[in-house]
Amino acid sequence: MKIDVKNFSASCHCGREHKIHVKEIIIEAGAIDKLPVLLSDIFTGKPEEICILCDDNTYLAAGKLVEEKVKGCKVIKLPSKGLHADNHNVKLAEEQLDGRIKLILAVGAGTIHDISRYLANKRGIPFVSLPTAASVDGFVSTVAAMTWNGLKKTFPAVSPILVVADTNIFSKAPYRLTASGISDLLGKYTALADWEIAHLVTDEYICSKVCELEHKAVDEVCSCLSDLRGNVPEEKRIKAYEQLMYALLLSGIAMQMVGNSRPASGAEHHISHLWEMEVINPPLDAYHGEKVSIGLMIVAETYHMMKEAIRNRQYEIQSYSGLDYMCLKESFGPKGLYEGMLEENKPDPLEQIDIMEFGKLLPKIADILDKLPSVDTINQLLTEAGCKKYVHEIGLDERIISKTICLSPYVRNRLTFMRLTKLIKLL
Ligand SMILES: [Zn+2]
Numbered sequence: 257m258k259i260d261v262k263n264f265s266a267s268c269h270c271g272r273e274h275k276i277h278v279k280e281i282i283i284e285a286g287a288i289d290k291l292p293v294l295l296s297d298i299f300t301g302k303p304e305e306i307c308i309l310c311d312d313n314t315y316l317a318a319g320k321l322v323e324e325k326v327k328g329c330k331v332i333k334l335p336s337k338g339l340h341a342d343n344h345n346v347k348l349a350e351e352q353l354d355g356r357i358k359l360i361l362a363v364g365a366g367t368i369h370d371i372s373r374y375l376a377n378k379r380g381i382p383f384v385s386l387p388t389a390a391s392v393d394g395f396v397s398t399v400a401a402m403t404w405n406g407l408k409k410t411f412p413a414v415s416p417i418l419v420v421a422d423t424n425i426f427s428k429a430p431y432r433l434t435a436s437g438i439s440d441l442l443g444k445y446t447a448l449a450d451w452e453i454a455h456l457v458t459d460e461y462i463c464s465k466v467c468e469l470e471h472k473a474v475d476e477v478c479s480c481l482s483d484l485r486g487n488v489p490e491e492k493r494i495k496a497y498e499q500l501m502y503a504l505l506l507s508g509i510a511m512q513m514v515g516n517s518r519p520a521s522g523a524e525h526h527i528s529h530l531w532e533m534e535v536i537n538p539p540l541d542a543y544h545g546e547k548v549s550i551g552l553m554i555v556a557e558t559y560h561m562m563k564e565a566i567r568n569r570q571y572e573i574q575s576y577s578g579l580d581y582m583c584l585k586e587s588f589g590p591k592g593l594y595e596g597m598l599e600e601n602k603p604d605p606l607e608q609i610d611i612m613e614f615g616k617l618l619p620k621i622a623d624i625l626d627k628l629p630s631v632d633t634i635n636q637l638l639t640e641a642g643c644k645k646y647v648h649e650i651g652l653d654e655r656i657i658s659k660t661i662c663l664s665p666y667v668r669n670r671l672t673f674m675r676l677t678k679l680i681k682l683l
């Protein structure tokens with residue numbers, strides 16, 4: 257299947273002219289066979305000016321095949337053990353990326369893509385995405401999430417100009433990676449609720465077309481969860497994988513349309529980001545999506561509980577007393593991240609909120625939360641797909657949950673309902 261990207265680049269009733277950077281997306285079995293022709297459409301240079309960026313594992317899964325298709329291209333193979341999108345691996349790749357290279361072919365999952373999009377941006381050259389697993393929704397992202405000298409940072413980067421997703425390749429990825437992609441997508445439930453609530457409370461920009469697109473992406477995948485790992489005929493399984501990759505790319509397109517990650521990242525992602533900062537927990541051996549789905553469960557439980565309290569009038573609106581300075585200093589201080597957190601929270605999104613007006617909006621907020629699937633439904637979906645749901649599954653103790661709820665809203669200056677709950681006191 258081919259995603260007609262032009263459909264998403266248009267002036268919209270939201271008042272914006274949506275712009276998409278990716279030019280072509282192909283998802284099908286054997287898509288790699290078309291690579292030489294697709295490349296000739298976008299690149300007129302010589303094969304030796306093209307470079308495959310992969311790791312040992314993804315070289316075997318797809319890089320070798322790509323090398324055969326694009327004869328004469330260069331290959332950079334990063335060590336797959338302990339591979340992270342960090343300055344160490346960027347340096348490793350950069351040392352081998354000679355000045356003649358004019359195009360990067362990213363062959364891998366999220367990490368290889370982040371390194372590729374960072375380097376492509378730095379060198380001012382385009383890159384092509386060849387995902388080897390349906391593991392994240394960030395393949396067409398325009399920012400690179402990197403760890404720089406131990407700190408998490410988001411760098412400006414470029415979107416691939418072309419995505420060639422070969423189902424024969426990404427459907428054979430270890431299932432844990434696929435489950436992680438499903439988790440990342442299901443996280444959109446709370447991300448979208450957060451966006452709608454922020455729009456209601458602060459009149460933040462929102463686009464209903466983009467929301468629809470994200471909902472469509474999630475629904476499509478929910479309808480084929482059992483086919484992704486069940487005992488179904490191969491044809492049906494392949495179809496489900498294509499649908500998953502389609503949904504992940506659609507989510508990436510939604511972010512391009514808006515120009516940031518708002519449509520795809522809310523309180524559930526903030527939880528994942530907090531744990532990645534390793535200030536209240538040890539380093540975790542967990543994929544992005546795994547942290548997102550556990551975050552999703554925590555957020556969904558909190559949101560539904562708050563909704564019930566709103567409906568039963570078991571709450572009080574409390575005046576805002578500023579950031580939780582003590583807790584922030586205690587947690588982020590030892591790693592030298594306290595000042596950075598204060599900076600991130602300027603201006604404080606809660607300070608601009610009129611408490612009285614907010615109180616009047618609560619019934620409407622409850623209506624938005626009504627659209628969120630119940631905790632049981634989310635639990636069932638995650639179980640069906642074999643996704644992670646509880647903190648103990650990634651080696652964390654239950655006691656981390658309350659601290660996570662308190663601190664995670666501060667990791668990004670983006671208003672979520674989780675952050676707004678600081679204005680609500682349960683009775
Ligand atoms: Zn729009």
Ligand SMILES: [Zn+2]
Pocket residue numbers: 393440520525544548
């Ligand atoms: Zn994500």
